[in-house]
Amino acid sequence: MSLTKREKECLDVIRRYIYENRLPPTIQNICDELGLKSKNAGFKILTQLENKGYIKRNRFISRGIELVERVEKIGIPIVGKITAGVPITAEENIEGYLSLDQFIGDKDNYFALRVIGDSMVDKGILDGDLAVIRKQNEIFPNQIGAFMINGEFTLKTFKVDKDGRFYLKPENASYRPIYISDLDQFEVKGVLKAIIRSYGEHNETRKY
Amino acid sequence: MSLTKREKECLDVIRRYIYENRLPPTIQNICDELGLKSKNAGFKILTQLENKGYIKRNRFISRGIELVERVEKIGIPIVGKITAGVPITAEENIEGYLSLDQFIGDKDNYFALRVIGDSMVDKGILDGDLAVIRKQNEIFPNQIGAFMINGEFTLKTFKVDKDGRFYLKPENASYRPIYISDLDQFEVKGVLKAIIRSYGEHNETRKY
DNA sequence: TATTTAGGTGAACATTTGTTCAGTAGGTGA
DNA sequence: TCACCTACTGAACAAATGTTCACCTAAATA
Numbered sequence: 001m002s003l004t005k006r007e008k009e010c011l012d013v014i015r016r017y018i019y020e021n022r023l024p025p026t027i028q029n030i031c032d033e034l035g036l037k038s039k040n041a042g043f044k045i046l047t048q049l050e051n052k053g054y055i056k057r058n059r060f061i062s063r064g065i066e067l068v069e070r071v072e073k074i075g076i077p078i079v080g081k082i083t084a085g086v087p088i089t090a091e092e093n094i095e096g097y098l099s100l101d102q103f104i105g106d107k108d109n110y111f112a113l114r115v116i117g118d119s120m121v122d123k124g125i126l127d128g129d130l131a132v133i134r135k136q137n138e139i140f141p142n143q144i145g146a147f148m149i150n151g152e153f154t155l156k157t158f159k160v161d162k163d164g165r166f167y168l169k170p171e172n173a174s175y176r177p178i179y180i181s182d183l184d185q186f187e188v189k190g191v192l193k194a195i196i197r198s199y200g201e202h203n204e205t206r207k208y
Numbered sequence: 209m210s211l212t213k214r215e216k217e218c219l220d221v222i223r224r225y226i227y228e229n230r231l232p233p234t235i236q237n238i239c240d241e242l243g244l245k246s247k248n249a250g251f252k253i254l255t256q257l258e259n260k261g262y263i264k265r266n267r268f269i270s271r272g273i274e275l276v277e278r279v280e281k282i283g284i285p286i287v288g289k290i291t292a293g294v295p296i297t298a299e300e301n302i303e304g305y306l307s308l309d310q311f312i313g314d315k316d317n318y319f320a321l322r323v324i325g326d327s328m329v330d331k332g333i334l335d336g337d338l339a340v341i342r343k344q345n346e347i348f349p350n351q352i353g354a355f356m357i358n359g360e361f362t363l364k365t366f367k368v369d370k371d372g373r374f375y376l377k378p379e380n381a382s383y384r385p386i387y388i389s390d391l392d393q394f395e396v397k398g399v400l401k402a403i404i405r406s407y408g409e410h411n412e413t414r415k416y
Numbered sequence: 417t418a419t420t421t422a423g424g425t426g427a428a429c430a431t432t433t434g435t436t437c438a439g440t441a442g443g444t445g446a
Numbered sequence: 447t448c449a450c451c452t453a454c455t456g457a458a459c460a461a462a463t464g465t466t467c468a469c470c471t472a473a474a475t476a
Binding site: 059 | 454455457464
């Protein structure tokens, strides 16, 4: 069932509140955020969201709101295709959200990136993996990081050769290192902090 | 600073409440669990836990309790060394906890396993990775699973050869497949659902 | 012995919270 | 035109919530 504009706004408020406070909002909190003067207005929207299956409510406890959607939506943003020039965590780049409480404390400094291609397989990073990146503009040699080079976004190992030249090393023998010259537009976007890989359903018929 | 018995009990109650309800408890909730008749008793314990740095409190909102410890403790258990014969998720096997809200709903059916060795590197599973396993006693061919064979716990790909014989395939050319005979004590413990790898700190000196 | 500390009870309180009832106003479709 | 929906306001209320004050008790400590 589809959401009205107001219901969607309400859902966003709930998501954001949980993200920021690590616990669900009260009805009053929601009303404040939506600019509603009567708690009843918020109460009704919640009931609608519940009926449409977007939230679950525990009527016996305060703040008893639970998002039915995968809680991925509450955590750090998963960046899909990166649009060059646009800030990484801009809305249009976000594929979903990942909740990894390990990173509690400075969640804002993280984002996740869907790995495309096999250029890092030798380090056990496969196509489709989720790379959790901590935003930073500097990086140590031999660290794996996320880089923007000539408008392209990429995950590689940062290296410095004996002559002090920088290059990005794909961890796959069939790819060549990318040397960075002064002519290149180059930017360190962050450093790899974790890899998360999900295994889906089986593809066979008989179970044992 | 160390905890008194009661403080530790209180902390456990908070952890469990969050785990079960996905939001922090009220003071009353805590008192109920601890068998306290006066909210003041719980209030005081919370203040002590706060002073000792085990929780943070937001005094402006209800349920404003936040665990300071890594929230890893609230999620699914991370199994370290497995003691043969002992249930996998028995206390002595548990290395820590992992919070991965992706698995919300049936968290109880998951555990995480620290990967030891390089027997699965060809599938991008490295030494030290965390393998998230869903408990089940059956598995499809070609799925990666956790198995107990002759008292040893292992993560391998489950295979059936053309003659219908079962074997566990290490994903590393230097290891040999393990055929399962009727003489072997063999058990399927679960199926691999995710791999999580954390990257620690740098090991270089100069940052760029 | 006197005092501190952990661990309570019990009552009181101002707010917050969830909820219900009774309305209002604009827009849409029959 | 009428009914209906979305989207509110406003008032009321019982219960829950966080907090404070006064006081109790057993065990450890000075």
